[in-house]
Amino acid sequence: MNIPKIIRRYCPKCRTHTEQKISIYKAGKRRGSARGERRHAERKHGYGGQKFPKLAKPAKVTKKVTPLLTCSVCKKKFNKCGIRIKKFELVAA
């Protein structure tokens, strides 16, 4: 699916339509020292093996892509609703 790099859209901060740049949201790097990660490691310790089901095969064939909009006037970033697409491409429109 082709996604335009720049769109004209309503900015809730500027309260008017502005040009907004689209990039794709990427999850940050996982920290091993984060609370959830430490808890997971703790629970996997000792007798009993794997505590959480490992996905044998994923239920979905596609991944959600979240467009991240950046207002060119106020530089504020907004997340758009994620869409399930197999392949995407940012195109100049």
Ligand SMILES: [Zn+2]
């Ligand atoms: Zn704005």
